Every structure is written in C-alpha cells, then in structure tokens.
Amino acid sequence: MFTGRNRRSGSLRSVWYRRERKRRPREVSTQTNTLQPVSPPRPRPVPIEGHWQCGNPDAMIRCLVRLATDPRIVFHLPIQTVERKLRLFYCACCRIRWDSLSPSCRNAIVTVERYADGWENRRGLHKARRAVQDVGRVVRAIPYSQDQWDARSLIALVERAAEVPTRFRTGVICGGYPVQATTQAVLLRDLFDNPFRPYSVEPRWITPTVVALARVIYSERSFDLMPILADALQDAGCDDEYILTHCRGHEDVSSPVQSSHARGCWLIDAILGKE
Numbered sequence: 001m002f003t004g005r006n007r008r009s010g011s012l013r014s015v016w017y018r019r020e021r022k023r024r025p026r027e028v029s030t031q032t033n034t035l036q037p038v039s040p041p042r043p044r045p046v047p048i049e050g051h052w053q054c055g056n057p058d059a060m061i062r063c064l065v066r067l068a069t070d071p072r073i074v075f076h077l078p079i080q081t082v083e084r085k086l087r088l089f090y091c092a093c094c095r096i097r098w099d100s101l102s103p104s105c106r107n108a109i110v111t112v113e114r115y116a117d118g119w120e121n122r123r124g125l126h127k128a129r130r131a132v133q134d135v136g137r138v139v140r141a142i143p144y145s146q147d148q149w150d151a152r153s154l155i156a157l158v159e160r161a162a163e164v165p166t167r168f169r170t171g172v173i174c175g176g177y178p179v180q181a182t183t184q185a186v187l188l189r190d191l192f193d194n195p196f197r198p199y200s201v202e203p204r205w206i207t208p209t210v211v212a213l214a215r216v217i218y219s220e221r222s223f224d225l226m227p228i229l230a231d232a233l234q235d236a237g238c239d240d241e242y243i244l245t246h247c248r249g250h251e252d253v254s255s256p257v258q259s260s261h262a263r264g265c266w267l268i269d270a271i272l273g274k275e
C-alpha cells in the first residue's frame with residue numbers, strides 16, 4: 001500500500017537519480033547546438049567599370065552608391081555629391097515628363113532642385129514630399145487599370161526625387177520607369193561622366209566669360225548654349241576633344257539623345273565648382 005511519503009519520493013531509481021543530480025552538477029557541453037557556417041561569408045564583389053557601362057540605369061545607380069559607400073574603394077565623389085546628383089537626375093527625368101505632371105508635383109520638383117543646390121532647407125523638402133505623397137495617395141486610390149500604370153509610375157518617380165537623404169545613401173532607390181532606360185543612362189553619364197575615370201578641367205580654361213556662361217546655362221537650364229560654351233573654352237585655350245565634344249554633341253545625328261544635358265552636368269559643375 002502506497003503512503004503519501006512513498007508517492008512524494010517515487011521509485012528508488014528516481015530517488016537515486018535526484019540525489020545524483022544534486023551531487024554532480026550537470027556537465028556543460030562544449031559543443032554548441034547552433035549551426036556553424038561551413039565557410040565565412042564571401043565579401044561583396046567590388047563594382048567594376050562594366051557595371052557602369054552596361055547601360056542599365058538601376059545597375060548604374062547601385063554601382064554609384066556602392067562606389068561611394070564601400071570602404072574598400074577610394075572614390076573621388078563624396079556621398080553628399082552622389083546624393084545631390086542623383087536627386088538632380090530624378091528631377092531631370094521628371095522634367096522630361098513635365099507636361100504630364102500636376103501643378104503640385106511641378107512645385108515639388110522646383111523645391112527639390114532648390115534643396116539639391118542648398119537654397120532650400122530640409123523642412124522645405126519634407127513639405128514638398130508630403131505634398132507629393134498626398135497626390136500619390138489620390139492616384140493609388142483609383143482602381144488599377146492599364147492606363148493608370150503610367151500615372152502611378154510617374155508619381156513614384158516624383159516621390160523618388162523628393163526622398164529623404166538616407167534613402168539615397170543606401171542605394172535602395174533605383175530608376176524611374178516612365179522615362180526610357182536609354183535616356184536615363186545618358187542622363188546619368190551626363191551627370192557623373194565616368195566615375196571610374198575622373199576627368200578634370202584645367203583652371204586656366206575657367207575664365208570669367210566661361211564662368212558667366214556656365215552660370216546662365218545652369219540657372220536658366222539653357223543647354224542650347226553649350227556649343228557657345230565650347231567656343232568660349234576654346235578661346236581660353238582648351239583643346240581637349242573630350243570636353244569640346246561633350247559641349248557640341250556627337251556627330252552621330254542618328255542618336256540625338258547622346259548630346260542631352262541636365263542640371264548637374266559634370267562639366268558645368270566642374271566649371272562652377274559645385275559638389
């Protein structure tokens with residue numbers, strides 16, 4: 001017959017087991033149960049010039065951001081410059097579709113351009129961003145249809161231009177679909193030239209006439225004056241074919257987009273000392 005004492009103590013084996021556990025503390029196993037990686041993670045490959053030359057705007061933007069943020073690479077453009085130029089790139093894409101933009105989006109783009117040049121503070125940028133997001137909410141509230149694809153991608157492009165700076169620094173923002181990929185690639189090359197082969201403008205070419213012309217071109221966005229800038233540079237002693245061709249455009253008339261310029265053009269920025 002079992003008594004209460006027997007029920008509490010249990011069988012002889014379990015009593016012995018409990019006593020032994022008290023006497024001998026549990027041994028700590030040296031082997032951890034977590035899975036160990038077979039080999040250490042491979043470092044991300046360093047961007048190469050081929051990523052920039054591929055002509056895919058998404059890949060080009062990722063390449064730029066990684067060039068500016070990868071500590072293994074010595075890059076001549078600081079991340080602030082990359083952010084400014086990328087912002088101007090999105091604004092240039094939006095200006096290509098200027099006629100399709102609503103007045104509030106146009107105002108936002110003007111504000112974003114002012115912010116990129118330091119003439120507007122962060123508060124103004126956030127205000128512009130909120131205005132664009134309000135428009136985006138209205139656009140996205142309409143049931144989706146084939147025709148609405150363009151409106152949605154266009155508002156997404158304006159939103160990208162008005163993004164907060166940290167989004168540019170992590171490279172999560174990529175190209176805009178309402179503008180052709182080839183046009184975007186040409187604009188990126190105009191703004192950044194070739195980041196793997198930085199080109200410099202000799203100080204002796206930067207005469208007051210050249211600076212005055214570049215300032216007019218930049219502020220009024222009058223890129224039709226670029227050939228005149230080439231003449232002024234030649235008068236100042238510039239005989240660099242690369243720079244003169246950039247101003248005058250390529251001889252190849254079959255590709256008119258080859259000679260397009262935008263605010264943030266690397267040559268104008270170099271003459272005006274903008275970063």
Ligand SMILES: [Zn+2]
Nearest residue numbers: 190261265266
């Ligand atoms: Zn240019």
